[in-house]
Amino acid sequence: MSALRLTGVRRAYGSGEAAVTALDGVSLDLATGSFTAVMGPSGSGKTTLLHCAAGLERPDSGLVEVNGEPMPGGSETRLTRFRRERIGFVFQQYNLLPTLTALQNATLPLTLAGKRVDRARAIALLEEVGLGDRLHHRPDQLSGGQRQRVAVARALVTAPSVVFADEPTGALDTRSARDVLALLRSAVDRHGRTVVMVTHDPVAASYADSVIFLADGRLDPAGELRRPSADAIAARLAHLGDQAVGTGV
Numbered sequence: 001m002s003a004l005r006l007t008g009v010r011r012a013y014g015s016g017e018a019a020v021t022a023l024d025g026v027s028l029d030l031a032t033g034s035f036t037a038v039m040g041p042s043g044s045g046k047t048t049l050l051h052c053a054a055g056l057e058r059p060d061s062g063l064v065e066v067n068g069e070p071m072p073g074g075s076e077t078r079l080t081r082f083r084r085e086r087i088g089f090v091f092q093q094y095n096l097l098p099t100l101t102a103l104q105n106a107t108l109p110l111t112l113a114g115k116r117v118d119r120a121r122a123i124a125l126l127e128e129v130g131l132g133d134r135l136h137h138r139p140d141q142l143s144g145g146q147r148q149r150v151a152v153a154r155a156l157v158t159a160p161s162v163v164f165a166d167e168p169t170g171a172l173d174t175r176s177a178r179d180v181l182a183l184l185r186s187a188v189d190r191h192g193r194t195v196v197m198v199t200h201d202p203v204a205a206s207y208a209d210s211v212i213f214l215a216d217g218r219l220d221p222a223g224e225l226r227r228p229s230a231d232a233i234a235a236r237l238a239h240l241g242d243q244a245v246g247t248g249v
């Protein structure tokens with residue numbers, strides 16, 4: 001079963017001389033229960049890919065399908081509803097609301113969607129991310145790693161079809177980063193979630209089942225790396241774009 005399918009997705013910013021093609025016809029198909037890392041040089045289109053796939057931005061052309069359902073066109077309200085029901089997102093800078101407790105932050109997607117908040121389930125989720133004793137703390141009373149674990153719980157609380165994570169470990173120390181990566185891994189292994197994560201770090205990417213590479217808004221034609229070691233990922237990154245550079249080198 002396909003959790004996320006992109007077909008010929010294009011996205012450009014600006015116009016005329018200043019136009020930048022951030023995504024230049026990206027197609028991919030990710031199975032339910034897979035963990036995929038997206039890597040590539042700065043400016044290669046990783047965040048744009050994540051935002052288009054998650055419905056935070058609309059592609060100029062091409063199709064995004066989540067669980068076989070096309071991302072709706074038309075009103076922003078329909079897109080927001082689609083996103084709320086099917087997608088979880090983890091940001092690099094946590095994006096928690098400072099005045100809410102860990103529990104309130106984690107259940108916010110349900111509150112916003114007008115769904116019943118199953119408090120016991122939300123507490124179980126926070127216990128699972130190791131925050132059973134921090135339920136009523138506010139973000140400023142939590143460490144960076146703990147904040148990101150609240151954000152992971154928030155991303156999982158609606159049981160979404162796909163969880164997107166944009167550099168989720170970028171602001172964390174090594175130990176907290178490992179904890180967050182292990183949580184994403186276990187969301188896939190234990191709960192059958194589908195995770196797509198942008199990262200610059202080959203060690204973080206090695207937690208994924210496969211790594212896809214972007215260069216200049218296109219997927220690397222050499223294809224994905226499956227079950228890769230951090231060393232294999234770093235080696236591939238070093239040579240990314242070699243084919244495109246061509247003869248003059």
Ligand SMILES: Nc1ncnc2c1ncn2[C@@H]1O[C@H](COP(=O)(O)OP(=O)(O)OP(=O)(O)O)[C@@H](O)[C@H]1O
Nearest residue numbers: 013014020021022041042043044045046047048049
């Ligand atoms: N809102 C925007 N307006 C104009 N150009 C943009 C905008 N967002 C992205 N771009 C451009 O699109 C290209 C892809 O950007 P994107 O942020 O997707 O890359 P990235 O691979 O995520 O980079 P990084 O690793 O540095 O975060 C870049 O050239 C960037 O400058």
